[in-house]
Amino acid sequence: MRNRAITAVAWVHKWSSIVCTLALFMLCLTGLPLIFHDEIESFSDSAALQGPASARTGQPLDTVVASALGDYAKAAGQRGVPLFIGFSSDNPLITVTIGPRADAPEADMRLFTYDRATGAAVGEVERGGVMDFLLQLHTDLLLGLPGMLFLGVMAILFVVALLSGLVLYVPFMRRLAFGTLRHDRSARVRNLDQHNLLGVLALGWTLVIGLTGAINAFADPLTAAWRNGELASMVADQDGQTALAPAEYGSIDKAMARAQAALPGQMPQFIGFPGGAWSSARHYAIFFHGDTPLTSHLLTPALVDAASGNLTDVRPMPATMQALMLSKPLHFGDYGGLALKLVWAALTLATLWVLWTGLVLWLGKRR
Structure with a gap:
């Protein structure tokens, strides 16, 4: 590589890294x-x-929703509207989200959990804990969509820094054996060797985390595009x-029976009620997934007319939304149990040292 090209790549690596380091x-x-x-979160569960x-299977969904509406009326002092139903694929827990109106913002939603096997109430999901705060900070810096988009740009810069660092690694390290740490040299050289070695060892993982983080940061615009495009075409004849x-x-x-007949062998993940961000103005949107580590994150929505119970359409989500669904668990290592999470944690610590x-x-x- 020519000196001028090396200088240009080094400039890109330096400034892309510096700009995104604090984030x-x-x-x-x-x-x-x-x-x-x-x-x-499992430590706080009183009993499994x-x-x-x-x-x-379990208690009828209509019964569970009626219980949630009653609990909401007692807790909020007003009548509510069902917004979402969330299912579990490994235990009887079912979550019903209630709000004051169909298009209620997330801050006005309340989540009630039940044991679907018995119909007994488990309790309301409390918001505002430490984990919720950390997730919000990690997702959008507590700033909503502007914060998400800012972190998306930082993730893109991170990917640029990684790729430019790889380009620089080859010419600068060609005279040294792989893994060389020159302990007998100055502190600056020792830091450089550690930076290069850990950076190249964790490169594959950091690229995955950077790319999935960038995709996750644009979740709201991607969802809006799906709603205005694919979802709108699914109900076009009912405009x-x-x-x-x-x-x-x-x-x-x-509605669930009609949808399951169209998607045999798949399990529901959640239901979006009419008027919400994940459904149309008059449909239940029932999202199904498979039962393998990969297909459990690939969703297929079935739209059922909420008044008549007739199936309107079943259509796989577009590639952009499938990428979004896959990127979320991959970003946090949710594919392989505790062992993979420990690997994710070790690589995160290595990335902190590289930074x-x-x-x-x-x-x-500079000094």
């Missing part, structure tokens, strides 16, 4: 506990629920019909 420190530090969010998975009032909602169990040695090298050069 990456925050993301690594908040991401470490989030890797183990399931294990941390026993019985078949709520995604497969002009007015939004369905909650009093006109038909049986959820009937620190890179910052030390830059500050030392």
Whole structure:
């Protein structure tokens, strides 16, 4: 590589790294506990629920939703509207989200959990805990969509820094054996060797984390594009019909039976009620997934007319949305149980050291 090209790549690597370093420190530090969010949250569970998975069988969904509406009315002092139903694929826990209206913002939603095997209430999901705060900080810096987009740009810069660092690694390290750490040299050289070695060892993982982080950061625009494009085309022949009032909602169990007949062998992950971000103005949107580590994150929505219970359409989600669904668990190592999460944590610590040695090298050069 010519000297002019090396200089240009070095400039790109330096400034792309510097601009995103502070954000990456925050993301690594908040991401470490989030890797183990399931294990941390399980400590607070009073008892594990026993019985078949709520995604497969249990009390009628209409009964569970009626219980949630009653609990919401007692807790909020007003009547509510069902917004979502969330299922579990390994235990009887089922979650019903209630809000004051169909298009309620997330801050006004309340989540009630039940044992679908018995119909007994488990309790309301409390918001505002430490893990919720860390997730919000990691996701959008507590700033909503602007914060998400900012972190998306930082993730893209991180990927640029990784690729430019790889380009620089080859010419600068060609005279040294792989893994060489020159302990007999100055502190700056030792830091440089550690920075290069850990950086190249963790390169594959950091590229995955950077790319999935960038995709996750654009979740809201991607969802809006799906709703305005694919979802709109699924109900195109019903354009002009007015939004369905909650009093006109038909049986959820009937809608589920119609959807399951169209997608045999798949399990429901969640239901979006009419008027929400994941459905149309008059449909139940029932999202199904498979039962393998990969297909469990690939969703297929079935739209069922909430008034008549008739199946309107079943259509796989587009590639952009499938990439979004796959990137979320991959970003936090949710594919391979605790062993993979430990690997994710070790690589996060290695990335923190790469960031620190890179910052030390830059500050030392300025001095």
